[in-house]
Amino acid sequence: MSIRIKLAASLVALSLASASFAQSPATKPERIRGDIVSLSGNTLTVHRRSGDTVTVTLSDASKVSAVKAIQLSDIKQGSYVGAAAVPGPDGKLTATEVLVFPDVARGTGEGHYAYDLGANSSMTNANVDTxxxxxxxxxxxxxxxxxxxxxxxxxxxPVVTLAPATRADLVAGKKVFVVAAPANGGAHTAQFVVVEKDGVAPPM
Known part of the structure; x- marks a missing residue:
């Protein structure tokens, strides 16, 4: 399987996970943002921005990726993007970060829904018309x-796209974004992990 296809599959997983838990609050997966404390076997320990520390179980199905920075000018008419945004004083949406999808992942997670990257934030996965x-x-x-x-x-x-990563990149001190499914007893099982690499931290 090529890197392009692997990255597209990872983006599909991220997009669909985001869309599903935006629409199903009773069973929604959880977004975990913070710094890696350790990786021991299949157990990833993360110190969250909120101050608490959680453990996340990695399965064979857990996707691990990184992001790389690209330019604002790389967003073109016809691009497919995921834009996290907050309303400004005039009510217009202002992006806090943009993820540019590869063409093979076009259409995944499509829509506009509430997001948790700040107060009143939203996520729009959509085509760029102009x-x-x-x-x-x-x-x-x-x-x-x-x-x-x-x-x-x-x-x-921040404007980013996805880049290759492996579990070897999950080292202490790196910033991480995890989409995880809650399990019994407060445990979490990772569906998708985005880790800091080459100095670029996941902005989502």
């Missing part, structure tokens, strides 16, 4: 099944 240069960034007109919106991407917002 790109308009602004005084403080670029305005993206996004369309998805059932709707559309415009997101302003500031020049300082």
């Amino acid at each position: 790109v308009v240069e602004g005084t403080s960034g670029r305005d993206l007109k996004l369309s998805y099944k059932g709707g559309s919106n415009t997101v302003t991407v500031p020049t300082n917002a």
Whole structure:
């Protein structure tokens, strides 16, 4: 299997997981953000931003990836993106980060839904219809099944795409983003792991 296909499969997993737990709060997976404390066997220990420490079990199905930084100018008309955003004072959406999907992953997780990357944040997985240069960034007109919106991407917002990684990259001190399914007794089973690599931390 090529790296391109592996990355596309990982993005599909991330997108579908995000969409599913946005729509099913009773059984939603959990997003875990923080720093790796250790990896012992299949047990990943993470010190969360909130201050607590959790353990996450990795299974054979757990996907591990990294992200690499790209330029705002790499977002083109026709790109398929995932944009986390918050409303500004005027109510318009301002991106806090943008993930650019490979073409083979186009359409995964499509839609606009609530997200937990800050107060009142949202996630839009959509096609870029138009790109308009602004005084403080670029305005993206996004369309998805059932709707559309415009997101302003500031020049300082992280713009990334997925990059290869393995469990060997899960080392202490690295920042990590985990989509995990809750298990009995407060345990978690990882579905998707994005780890810091080459100095680029997962912004999602």
